[in-house]
Amino acid sequence: MSAPSWDFSFVYQSLQDTALQNDLARCSDNIAALKNLSPDTVENCQQALSLFDEASTLLQSASSYAGCLSTVDATDAEAKTVVVKADVMESNLTQAFSPFEDKLATSDADFFESVLSGSDSTGSYQRHAFSLTRLREQQVFRLSVPEAQLLSAMQVDGKNAWGRLYDDITGTLKVSLKFPDGSEEEMGLSQAASLLYGGDTYRREPAWHAIREAMGKQEVTFAAILNALAGNRLTEYEKRSHTKPLHFLDPALEEARIVQPTLDAMLDATKASQDLSRRAAKAMAKVFGTSQLKPWDEMAAMPSFGASKPALYSFEEAIAIIRKAFESVDKEMAEFVDMMVEKNLIDAAPQPNKSMGAYCTKIAKTRTPLVFMSYGGSMSDVLTLAHELGHAFHNWVMRDMPFVETEYPMTLAETASIFAENVVRDALLEKAESDSDKLLMLWEEAQTAVALMLNIPVRYGFEKAFYEQRQQGECSSAKLRALMAETWNEWYGDAMSEPNDLFWATKLHFSIAEISFYNYPYLFGYLFSTGVYARRAEKGSAFYSDYKALLRDTGRMSAEDVAKAHLGVDLTKPDFWQQSIQIAEKRIEAFEALVEKI
Secondary structure, rough: OOOOOOOOOOOOOOOOOOHHHHHHHHHHHHHHHHHHOOOHHHHHHHHHHHHHHHHHHHHHHHHHHHHHHHHHHHHHHHHHHHHHHHHHHHHHHHHHHHHHHHHHHHHHHHHHHHHHHOOEEEHHHHHHHHHHHHHOHHHHHOOHHHHHHHHHHOOOHHHHHHHHHHHHHHHHHHHEEOOOOEEEEEEHHHHHHHHHOOOHHHHHHHHHHHHHHHHOOOHHHHHHHHHHHHHHHHHHHHHHHHOOOOOOOOOHHHHOOHHHHHHHHHHHHHHHHHHHHHHHHHHHHHHOOOOOOOHHHOOOOOOOOOOOOOOOOOOHHHHHHHHHHHHHHHHHHHHHHHHHHHHOOEEOOOOOOOOOOEEEEEEEOOOEEEEOOOOOOOOHHHHHHHHHHHHHHHHHOOOOOOOEEEOOOHHHHHHHHHHHHHHHHHHHHHHHHOOOHHHHHHHHHHHHHHHHHHHHHHHHHHHHHHHHHHHHOOOHHHHHHHHHHHHHHHHHHHEEEEOOHHHHHOOHHHHHHOOOOOOHHHHHHHHHHHHHHHHHHHHHHHHHHHHHHHHHHHOOOOOHHHHHHHOOOOOHHHHHHHHHHHHHHHHHHHHHHHHHOO
């Protein structure tokens, strides 16, 4: 099935482009200029903010470009070289800015306000008010400037290198599908993973076993990666606990811009509704003709009835579906989809050395969003495309804002993406005429509930238990398998036939160097976005402008403040989360009823 690839001509022609080299050279100049400045005066701190902003924007542009090329082709050594070079430069930039960050984090209020009162060619330094104020609130955990610089310098060949190792292994790994007739088929890991989302019933189970077999052969290495990443973080947190203890969850909560009571309220509400999520999984199993959901069927396309084959959608059909659904919210959203397609800002063509997963990124200096996935034609792929285009739209509506105010946390990042999925699902459900068409859309609802209300808590529970044990020493691959199986069974119960005890290795989120607990923000996004989406019917024509205003505030407010300002709710209380789960419950009940009917 044909699908588009990226066209980067709007920013760089190639890795040898002088524009790319000039951007990196400009970053180096700014780093040198920062090193020659002292943080003692208001004027120097203002100049440092300007230099840092420009260098950050150019560096992220170069890094994103090279990173995109390396995920399209994991064997692209030249792209990886630029990624590492950008990583080194980011470390150097962080080190050079560290004295100014320390000054702004610890100075008295008068000095701080004086810095923010100035402006440069891009606007007022008030653009940094939110991020720097949060930094000042966390000063009790600060390291000294030399310690912070040393930490940043060591990350390139330390923590970040472990993350690159995982990407290198999985990006080049080949798997072999074994079929009942004795035949075999070899393919790239990402290609095999995409089969788990499709309707190819003949190859799906062999793909699941092939992935487990290939990853299992590397499990000692993957265990070493997890242990190294966690150990690195725990050592850092210990050093930061010089005044008061820094719990291993605290940095993740700060990055997510939520407080512990919010996380607790959300997880408690989800735990209380565990039976609902299991019911969704069991209803899915019935459609497959089994009493329990098989792990290779969890994310699969809904099977067809009778002799018909699962529906496949060309990329063009998927775009048409998404565009029409987006247009039902506002024509500006439909025009945005047109722009993404016309400018080739979506890379969806399957490739043998393409990395697993899907993501949205952006070229910072042009504010251009980019979508990455391997499109296979299933309804799940259609919704994944809608999800990533939702992320891209989020970036697009912020393109005129100061760059520092567009860096939103992962919790709020999922708002627009899951909103986009809901819009597409509801649009298709509304026009569905037959019971089988309705079932298809409700299948996607049930599958989402299983993924986010069962699978995400498994990831969080496993990672939390792993960090608790990692504080006592390294965990073997056998221990990690046992820990995953235990957490899996705790949440899925009898809804699934067997636990995926290698999930800690096969799910790349656990091995991302830059962030820990890359899990619960998805559940947050699902339930928060469900609450946002519910306002669409309530507000009518006024919804779209309110929705955009909410998205624009995600980079300059905490999650709790965004919810209070735009929804009038308190996220630390269970009410909001329970209301969102009740909306999901109605969809699951409709799915169960239709499964029984058909």
